[in-house]
Amino acid sequence: MIIASFEKSAFGRGGISLIYESLSHFGINLVLQENNKAEISKDTKLVIGFGHPSCLPPQGDWKRGMVYASPMLQSELSDELPIITFYTELMRRGHLDYLFFTDSELAGAFQFFNQFPDRVFWLPACDFRTFSISEERSHVLVPGLFRANKNNINQLIALHVNRNKDNFIIDDVLLTGSDKEALSNFYHNISGHSFKWVPYFDDRDKLNQIVSKSKFIMQVSLSESFCYSVYEACMSKVPSITSFNLDWYRGELINKYCLIENVDSVPRMAYQINKLYNLDTETYKALCEEVYSVGVKTMDNHIYETTKLFNYLKSVL
Secondary structure (H helix, E strand, O other): OEEEEEEHHHOOOOHHHHHHHHHHHHOOEEEEEEOOEOOOOOOOOEEEEEOOHHHOOOOOOOEEEEEEOOOHHHHHHOOOHHHHHHHHHHHHHOOOOEEEEOOHHHHHHHHHHOOOHHHEEEOOOOOOOOOOOOOOOOEEEEOOOOOHHHOHHHHHHHHHHHHOOOOOOOOOEEEEEOOOHHHHHHHHHHHOOOOEEEEOOOOHHHHHHHHHOEEEEEEOOOOOOOOHHHHHHHHOOOOEEEEOOOOOOOOHHHHHHOEEOOOOOHHHHHHHHHHHHOOOHHHHHHHHHHHHHHHHHHHHHHHHHHHHHHHHHHHHO
8 A cells, every 4th residue: 555645834835735636536545644643554664744844754664755846957046955955865764665756857866866766766746636717808817836947027027018018918817826015015126016816715616717817827936846837827718928848838820929948037027928919810829738638648648647647566575
């Protein structure tokens, strides 16, 4: 038996919780632990912890693994390097048996240069939810927690550059996140305008309703492991303007209208925003269908790879 554990106090927001919840579809038992204590049956072979080191599974007659959900640049920007250093030190000392990375390239890098290549695996982000699709498209959404890798300031300035153009009228610029004050003050000081703040709902279905009614979303971040926000938009047939770091988000129309090469260039970002916002109806609908197709294809591959991973682990434990 394989168990996935999550410290109850840390469970909730972010993609890592969604990955944890998805594992029930692969025959993995889910356990919320408290204070590093969890009810684990004697026939358990492996316990996989999710999230912060506080989620490290308790020791026992089973192997232990931890999931790390950030690529290296995001780790550096968000001060997460001590966490991955801690995990690798546990691996070196024999106190942790496996490391699972949600970023495929980082998993490959650790397999290549690390001293325990056969104990490092790629655990893709999986999702089995259904999503709303709406014909009403009335605003632009900038989703995501307030973190250094999200590049929120540049995106807000680029949106504001377009606000005063006659052919570009956005009634609502919406943001989600955990710390609106710094962004609100900066944006108001430079623009004289305010944006509407959307609470980061614990119920992600409420947020999905807002996503589905977006003309497009902005996610021109500096670094992402998978980016559930873009995937959720895909499944609602909503395009996303992103950087090139999402290697799965590609297509003929996506490449033309949605990708930003220089994430620090406000003029380039503003140009791309204007171009996407003013697409003719036929091209916009074709783009919406393309992003949906890309989302479905990507998730089918992730589910296939995760199934293969757990079939392998069950065979060797």
